[in-house]
Amino acid sequence: MRKLIILIVFFISIILILIFVKTEPSYLYIPDSEYLNLNKINIKINENGDKRIFIIFEKLKNSERTAIPEGTELLSVKVVRNIVHLNFNSEFHDNHPGGSSAEILTIYSIVNSITSSMRNVNYIKFYINNEEIETLKGHIDLRYPLAYKKI
């Protein structure tokens, strides 16, 4: 009898874990209609790991309002403990309009979307063509990984 109960509890917990993993919430942070702040929207992504990051980025790029410069591609992703290293092509820099406000929207739409959609990720570090960068267009310090910030 006791063995049976333990077995049942074991199976129920496994099922719960599976459900939890499957429905891990994911969010996109996209510019509001005035391009002043970021709005949070719910999305559904079933994939995990690196693939999940690529999908988040594609969704950010193709959303109705985007802060990602035209032609930007996410070339590679590396997850090291709770830091995600993102490597972009040079369009990320070249096609960005500059200015503090636009730069903050671009950087934090990526940082906030990924950190809030990946349970074990807290920080994002940016690279262009595999090289470390100091800033995107002369404002936010990108030498260090960035954490979620309310914008």
Added chain:
Amino acid sequence: MKKIIVITFFLFFFSSNIFTSSLKIQSGDKYIDIPVYLNNDVQYISFNKLARVTGAELLFKPFIRKYLFYYKQNLIQFVEMKNMIYINQKLINISNPPLFDNGNIYLPIDIFNHVKNWFKIDGLETIQKTEIAVSSIDEKKKSKDPKNKKIYNSSKKIKYIIIDPGHGGKDPGALGQKGLQEKSVVLKTSQYLLDILKRRLPGVKIILTREKDEFLSLKKRTQIANRYAKNGDALFISVHANASMKGKSTGFETYYLSRDASDEEARAVAAMENSVIDYEVEKTPKGLIKKIIAKMLDEEYIRESKELAKLIQNGYKTKLKGENRGVKKALFYVLEGATMPAVLTEIGFITNLDEEKKMRRNDYLKSIASAISGGITGFIEQYNRSAGFTK
């Protein structure tokens, strides 16, 4: 001549009455007497005098209302009315809160029980055992020592303002729809700002990080500023024009640097992964003290920067019609590592057609410079007033 003799006699008589007890503290190769004062049966020692004798540094930080006493890599921090003080970041209870009188700071002598090894002191035990009737601190006012006040007045006034026109050279910054470049707009505005400040603040040296269309790394800009701000008696104002992905956005905003706990953590994680050497250095007490001091000063600069940002936004609001987008926090590279209050101000959206058109007019840029200078002079007035150790 007679008068002088009489006065000297009186002074001598008086002072001998006041300091019926004293401590001997080593200064160089000799011992110097430091008087012990009695107030409500508690023995106090003047920290101004102690700082002078030992060569320590005594500072008052107006914005955080903290007093700092640095001595050979050691630090005591205290505030008014509290008998809890920090000695090298360790919280210690002393018998009574510090006293403030006429520009002098007095701490109860039991402070020496906690910092005994810092100084060579003679007569500490005897003085703590004997009860001597010493005149109160109030009476001490009569024997005014002009040197006492000097500590506060030095390095308390803003002496330099560093204006940093954003971008330049190969980096044009943001672009207007009609092709106006941020780098040229901000250079002009900064030059107008320089002229206005020079006129308004004759005692202050105003510096531009770049005077022509040239490329300057962000690191270089802070380095130039820090060269002048050795005592933190400077302000750093980076002048930029904003851009938006939508042409509609307009208005002014001013940023200051502020790190959240999560940002600090991100850096700590990154530092630990990147270099073992840095981490080892942090472990040594010397490194630790340096870090504490740096952090405290940071805390003060952040408050001051926020205040400066507010006043600059106020300047825009009172002098110009545009939208006030307020004071914001951000992790901007150019504000990092500035050892002084530092802000980055956005003088409008170059991506907005109307604002781009206005930015082509020199009289408009002059009025922007005048608005910013209003904020800066307001800050300096406030800073110099509160830093003047008024009690």
